[in-house]
Amino acid sequence: MTINELPSKTWNWLHMNDTQLENIQIPEEKPLTDEQWKTDTEAWKTFQEITSGMGKDMDTLIKRSGAATHVYKAPTGEKTKEPVKLTFDYKEGACEVSALGIRAEEDSEVTVIMDYTSDKSASGQAAVQTKIVAEKNAKVRLVQIDRLGNKFTLLNDIGALCKDGADVEVLQLVLGGENTYLGCKATLLGKGSNLSAETGYLVENDGVLDMNYVAEHQGKKTTSDMRAAGVLRDQAKKLYRGTIDFKKGAKGAVGNEKEDVLLLDEEVVNRTIPLILCAEEDVEGNHGATIGKLDDELLFYLESRGLTKEEVYEMMAQARIDEISRKIPDLETRKKIFEFQGRTFEAEEQV
Amino acid sequence: MRDNSEKTYVEDVDRSIYDIRNDEKDAYRIKQGLTPAIVQEISEKKHDPAWMANFRLESLQIYNEMKVPEWGPSIEGLNIDQIATYVKPNTRMSAKWSDVPEDIKDTFEKLGIPKAERESLAGVGAQYDSELVYHNVKEEVAAQGVVYTDMESALTGEYEDIVRKHFMKLVTPRDHKFAALHGAVWSGGSFVYVPAGVSVTIPLQSYFRLNAAGAGQFEHTLIIVEEGAYLHFIEGCSAPKYNVANLHAGCVELYVGKNAKLRYSTIENWSKNMYNLNTKRAKVEEGGTIEWVSGSFGSHVSYLYPMSILNGKGARAEFTGITFAGGGQNLDTGTKVVHNAPETSSYINTKSISKDGGISTFRSSVVVTPKAKKSKSAVSCQSLMLDDRSRSDTIPAMDIRTQDADIGHEAKIGRISDDAVFYLMSRGISEEDARAMIVSGFADNVSKELPLEYAVEMNNLIRLEMKGSIG
Numbered sequence: 001m002t003i004n005e006l007p008s009k010t011w012n013w014l015h016m017n018d019t020q021l022e023n024i025q026i027p028e029e030k031p032l033t034d035e036q037w038k039t040d041t042e043a044w045k046t047f048q049e050i051t052s053g054m055g056k057d058m059d060t061l062i063k064r065s066g067a068a069t070h071v072y073k074a075p076t077g078e079k080t081k082e083p084v085k086l087t088f089d090y091k092e093g094a095c096e097v098s099a100l101g102i103r104a105e106e107d108s109e110v111t112v113i114m115d116y117t118s119d120k121s122a123s124g125q126a127a128v129q130t131k132i133v134a135e136k137n138a139k140v141r142l143v144q145i146d147r148l149g150n151k152f153t154l155l156n157d158i159g160a161l162c163k164d165g166a167d168v169e170v171l172q173l174v175l176g177g178e179n180t181y182l183g184c185k186a187t188l189l190g191k192g193s194n195l196s197a198e199t200g201y202l203v204e205n206d207g208v209l210d211m212n213y214v215a216e217h218q219g220k221k222t223t224s225d226m227r228a229a230g231v232l233r234d235q236a237k238k239l240y241r242g243t244i245d246f247k248k249g250a251k252g253a254v255g256n257e258k259e260d261v262l263l264l265d266e267e268v269v270n271r272t273i274p275l276i277l278c279a280e281e282d283v284e285g286n287h288g289a290t291i292g293k294l295d296d297e298l299l300f301y302l303e304s305r306g307l308t309k310e311e312v313y314e315m316m317a318q319a320r321i322d323e324i325s326r327k328i329p330d331l332e333t334r335k336k337i338f339e340f341q342g343r344t345f346e347a348e349e350q351v
Numbered sequence: 352m353r354d355n356s357e358k359t360y361v362e363d364v365d366r367s368i369y370d371i372r373n374d375e376k377d378a379y380r381i382k383q384g385l386t387p388a389i390v391q392e393i394s395e396k397k398h399d400p401a402w403m404a405n406f407r408l409e410s411l412q413i414y415n416e417m418k419v420p421e422w423g424p425s426i427e428g429l430n431i432d433q434i435a436t437y438v439k440p441n442t443r444m445s446a447k448w449s450d451v452p453e454d455i456k457d458t459f460e461k462l463g464i465p466k467a468e469r470e471s472l473a474g475v476g477a478q479y480d481s482e483l484v485y486h487n488v489k490e491e492v493a494a495q496g497v498v499y500t501d502m503e504s505a506l507t508g509e510y511e512d513i514v515r516k517h518f519m520k521l522v523t524p525r526d527h528k529f530a531a532l533h534g535a536v537w538s539g540g541s542f543v544y545v546p547a548g549v550s551v552t553i554p555l556q557s558y559f560r561l562n563a564a565g566a567g568q569f570e571h572t573l574i575i576v577e578e579g580a581y582l583h584f585i586e587g588c589s590a591p592k593y594n595v596a597n598l599h600a601g602c603v604e605l606y607v608g609k610n611a612k613l614r615y616s617t618i619e620n621w622s623k624n625m626y627n628l629n630t631k632r633a634k635v636e637e638g639g640t641i642e643w644v645s646g647s648f649g650s651h652v653s654y655l656y657p658m659s660i661l662n663g664k665g666a667r668a669e670f671t672g673i674t675f676a677g678g679g680q681n682l683d684t685g686t687k688v689v690h691n692a693p694e695t696s697s698y699i700n701t702k703s704i705s706k707d708g709g710i711s712t713f714r715s716s717v718v719v720t721p722k723a724k725k726s727k728s729a730v731s732c733q734s735l736m737l738d739d740r741s742r743s744d745t746i747p748a749m750d751i752r753t754q755d756a757d758i759g760h761e762a763k764i765g766r767i768s769d770d771a772v773f774y775l776m777s778r779g780i781s782e783e784d785a786r787a788m789i790v791s792g793f794a795d796n797v798s799k800e801l802p803l804e805y806a807v808e809m810n811n812l813i814r815l816e817m818k819g820s821i822g
Contacts, residue, residue, distance in 0.1 A: 009422035010714060010746050017422070246764075248739065263754040266721070270751040276764050281739040284765045291751055291758040 001057040003155070004183055004212035007243050008277055016239060016273045019181065019210050024155070025095045025125055027065055047071075047101045047131040052159030053183025053212045054129075061155075062129050065097035069131075072100065074108035074138065083111035083143075083330050090116070090148065094124035101131050104138035104166075111141040113333055116156075120176070122149030129157040134166035136190065141169045143328050147340045148177040150205065157183040164190030164219070173324055174201035174209060174230075175340055185214040188222035188253075195223075200324035201230035202317055203238055212241040217250040217283070229260040229324075231317040232268040243275040244285050251282040259289040262320065264313050318343075380563070381437040387411060390535050393437045397538065398507060402515060410524040410534025417528040424652045424681035424710070429596050429626045436536040438480040438563040444501060446487045455479050455562075464558050464587075472585075474499045476557040478570055481538040492551060498544040499555055502571050505542035514542065517573055521604040521632045521660075529600045529628040529654075533569050537602065540570035543584065547577040547608070554583040554616075559601070561590040561625075567598040574604070576611040578636075583614040589649065592622035596651075599625055605633035607641050609663065614642040616801065621649035623679050628654050637663030637692070644800045645672040647684050656714060658687035661695035661723075672701040673797040676709030676741070685714035685747075690723035690756070699730040702797055704790065705741035712744040717751075717758065724755040734764040735793055 005018040047069060052058060072084055090096065104110050118124065126148075134140050140160070148154055154177050160168045174180050180203075186195035195215050203209045215224030226242050244255030257274050276285040294316060302312045318341070325337050338344065379396065381389055390411050394404040419426060442452050448465050459465060459477050468475040474488030476499070483501040492499070498510065506514050524534035541557045561568045576582050590597060599621060607613045613633070621627050627650040633641040643657045659668035670686040688697040703711040713732045734743040745762045767789050775785035791798075 008744060008746060010748060011422065011716065014716060014748050014750065016748055251739075263751070263756075266754050268752075268754060271749065272751075272760075273746070273748040274760070274762070276734075276745040276762055278734070278736060278743045278745075278764050279739075281736040281741070281766045283736075285763070287745070287760070287762040289749070289758070289760040291749065291760075292756055293754050 001061060003054040003057055003181060004210060004241060005055050006241055006273065006275065007214060007245055008275060010273070016241065016271060021181070024061070024127070027095050027097055046133050046161065050131045050133070050159040050161045051185055051187065052129060052131065052157045053185040053214055054155065054157040054181070055183070058127070058129055058155065058157045058183065061127055062097060062099045065127070067097040067099045069099040069101045072102050072110070072112065074104040074110035076105040077107045079109035080111070083113045085113045085330070085333070086115070088114065088116045088126065088128065090118040090122065090124050090126055090152070092119060092122045092124065094118070094126060096126050098126070098128045100129070102133070102140055102142070104132070104134045104140045106136045106138060109139040111143065111329060113143040113145070113328070113330055115145045115147065115333065115336065116154060117147045118149040118152055120149050121151065123151030124149070125153045127155040129159070132158070132160040132168060134160065134162045134168050134193070136163050137165040139167045139169070141171070141329070143171045143333065144173070145333065145337060146174045146177050146180060147336070150176065150178055152177045153179040155181045158185070160186040160195065162186060162188050162190055162193035162195065164192060166190055166193045168195050170195070170197040171324055171327055172199040173321060173337065174199070174203070175321070175337065177207070179208045180210070182209070182211045184212070185216065186224070187216045187218060188224065189218050191220045191222070193219055193222050195225070197226045198324050198327070199228040199230070200321050201228070201238070202233070202321060203230065203236035204233040205235065207236045209236070209238045211239065214243045214245060215255055216245045216247065217253040217255060218247045219250060221252040222250055223253065224255040226257045227259070229320045231262045231264060231320055232270055233264045235267045237269040239271040241273050243277065244287070245277045246280045246283045246285065248279040250280045253280065253283045255283070255285045257287040260320070261291045262316060263291070263293050264317070379439040380435050383435050383565070384432045385411065385414070385436065385532070385535070389436065393536055393538065396437065396439070397503060400507065400511065403506065406519070407535050410531050413524045414528060414531035414535055417531055419528055420654070423654055423683045426626055426628070426652055429598060431532070433565060433595070434598050435563065435566045436569065437538055438566045439482050440479045440484055442484050444483045444486055446485070448485060451484050455484055458560060458562070459485070459558065467556065472556050473551055473553040474555040476501065476541045478539045478557065478559045480561060480563050480566060481568065483539055488555070495549045496546040497549060497551055498542065500542050502540040502542050502573065510542060510544070513544065513575065514573065517575065517604060517606060518571070519602070519604070521634055522602050522630045526630065530602065530630050533571070533600045533602045533630070536567070537569045537571045539568070540572045540601070543574040543582065545576045545580040545582045548579045550581040551583070554585050556585040556587065559586070559588040561597055561599065564593040565595040565597065567600065570601045572601070572603040574613065575606045576608055576613045578608040578611060580608065580611045583616070586615070586617045587620070589620040590622045590625055593624050595624065597622070597625045598628070600628045602629070603631035605641065607633055607635040607639040609636045610638040612640040612642070614644070616644040618646045618801070619649055619653070619655070623649065623651045625650045626652050631655070631657040632660065633658070633668070634660045634662055635666040635668065638665045639663060640667045640669070643670045643672070643686065645670070645684070646797070646801060647672070647674040647682050650682060651680060653682040653684055655684045656687050658689070659697065660689045660691060661697065662691050664692050665694045666692060667695065668697040670697070670699045670701070671797050671800045673794055674701070674703040674711045674713070676703070676705045676711035678707035678709055681710040683712040683714055687716045688718070688728065690717070690719040690726040690728065692722055693724045694726060695723055696727045697729070699732070700796065701732045702794055703732070703734045703743060704737065704793070705734070705743045706737035708740040710742040712746060715747045717749045719751045719753055719756045719758065721752050724753055727757045728759070730760040732762045733793070735790070736764070736766050
């Protein structure tokens with residue numbers, strides 16, 4: 001299957017235009033009829049029409065797997081304080097496909113936390129697609145944590161449609177797994193709608209992280225802010241695709257994209273392609289990237305304070321993860337993140 | 352908020368000088384299309400050595416095997432079966448302007464080439480359609496051992512071995528379909544050799560003029576700058592506009608030796624029926640420097656990405672570019688850098704302006720191989736949209752395969768700030784002057800890298816053309 005296609009292609013020899021996956025299993029070959037697939041008749045049609053970061057082949061995978069879409073609704077005006085927590089606890093050898101729909105009605109507010117977990121040494125494959133409809137002035141906060149085993153393959157796909165004034169915030173932490181594929185696309189249709197996407201990652205050993213983030217600005221005064229910060233170790237490979245796409249008519253839109261990658265070992269492969277596509281004059285788009293090893297002066301200073309080089313590296317890696325985990329509005333989830341990393345969740349962290 | 356009708360109207364680049372058309376008085380025009388027989392005929396006309404004749408046929412085979420790019424602007428309007436790949440003007444190459452036929456000389460006079468030669472150049476080559484009509488280098492420069500001649504003379508004369516060793520070795524016919532086309536039908540271009548330690552203090556310039564309608568120009572430029580030498584080479588190109596497609600698929604190969612420095616400036620002003628599918632590449636050895644200065648103003652469609660291969664420790668590349676895309680233009684420009692040795696550095700700074708429905712795309716790649724420890728790269732690209740009918744895309748790629756590298760990238764896209772215009776107007780400057788000043792300022796760091804006469808011309812162009820209608 002082909003996933004994570006760039007919205008505008010470039011040289012083939014870079015191998016960044018898309019990602020070809022050859023060994024993706026589908027649990028059972030029992031394609032659903034359209035009638036079976038819709039668990040929520042009203043929402044179904046809208047979810048179908050939302051395009052996602054991974055693209056059509058992921059839609060096809062979901063449909064062929066027979067996974068029904070589980071829909072979570074936030075009723076009009078309801079601001080849910082407690083997050084909806086979904087734990088995906090995969091067994092050794094798992095091969096699962098899941099589809100979720102989040103529908104946030106007008107003026108509603110909802111936080112959904114998706115926690116992917118398995119034994120640390122587990123192998124398996126999971127594909128999860130989440131589609132979001134954020135109606136007028138709705139706010140959806142989606143938190144996704146990858147704490148999967150070191151032989152696990154995860155395909156995690158998001159597609160969001162934002163109406164007037166809607167705000168979709170995506171927080172993602174990739175801490176485990178062997179091959180992780182992330183797709184995230186928000187169609188900013190309504191005036192003043194917003195996408196904030198923050199991704200933190202730590203990829204080690206032979207791990208692969210392949211990402212595709214797209215903010216499609218269609219409405220006036222829409223905003224997007226995409227940030228990715230992470231650490232690559234050992235022979236890890238990472239590819240970050242990020243696109244700010246200003247469509248004609250998106251007057252007053254502003255898009256920002258920022259990437260910060262820390263390379264800790266000699267054999268890592270770090271690839272980045274940040275696109276700004278612009279068919280509207282009255283917009284502002286910015287992209288910045290810093291890629292490299294730890295600053296020599298900073299390292300020297302911290303070593304002079306008694307830390308070993310390994311401790312400094314560890315501290316810098318943690319800092320990138322903590323910056324995102326601190327924003328997760330659920331103590332229990334944050335505690336799990338600490339535990340996964342073999343750290344103690346201390347009192348001051350809870351403040 | 353001002354509506355569109357109130358916005359400053361920026362004219363297209365004034366092309367009246369470049370649109371001078373001469374009647375075709377070709378000595379020879381090959382029939383349209385691309386077949387082995389046509390390629391063999393070009394070989395015979397040009398008295399190719401056997402290896403070159405074979406090379407052309409092999410390139411044609413590669414051309415036929417390769418696909419057109421799946422990315423970038425559409426080239427559907429280009430039909431190679433309707434292109435004459437070789438048009439020989441009715442004159443022989445001369446070292447005296449007085450020997451050049453009147454109409455051709457008159458064109459080059461209007462383009463300012465002989466005047467520039469007298470005033471500020473060490474040597475000039477002038478190509479008209481498929482062949483050089485004039486080539487000359489100042490005696491004192493030649494006396495230093497500098498060779499500046501046309502490719503055919505180099506190929507069939509005493510420099511054949513050097514040509515054979517370097518020709519299409521950096522840009523091979525397998526690079527892409529139009530590199531293969533170039534290998535099959537190339538004609539004209541310049542050969543420059545600067546011996547070790549020689550510094551050519553005043554620039555050399557080649558000017559390429561395509562006068563024939565429905566024709567292609569495929570000049571090959573091969574420059575070798577030996578250890579510790581310096582050269583500034585300027586390339587200019589233009590053509591009158593026709594309502595049939597013209598094709599330019601030139602190739603530039605630059606070899607920069609140890610501690611040598613080459614500055615390669617291009618002002619491209621092709622007409623808007625031109626498909627400019629050009630390939631440029633430099634290989635830089637230890638401590639050497641390549642500086643590209645690239646101004647893209649013309650063409651209907653452009654694919655242009657000068658590439659620097661930093662192959663020796665401490666090699667350095669600098670790329671400064673400006674692209675101005677007006678109505679009917681789709682200019683896909685940028686650069687490629689490969690860091691393949693320790694402590695190499697690259698600095699890329701580009702500006703693009705889109706107006707009147709024009710499309711400009713900045714495309715780049717920075718590849719850092721595991722060998723390139725302690726390398727540094729900084730990429731900055733800025734785009735300015737002057738109306739909402741135009742388009743501007745930025746597609747920069749980075750592939751970093753060592754921990755010990757420092758890579759930075761920034762891109763910005765936007766419009767002329769109303770606040771900046773308001774501020775300048777509050778200081779007593781008219782709105783059109785304020786807008787012209789902002790656009791000139793936007794292009795300033797590029798224009799100051801251009802040869803003086805080009806920088807003045809570009810700034811005048813922006814200033815004059817911003818004086819269009821307001822409101």
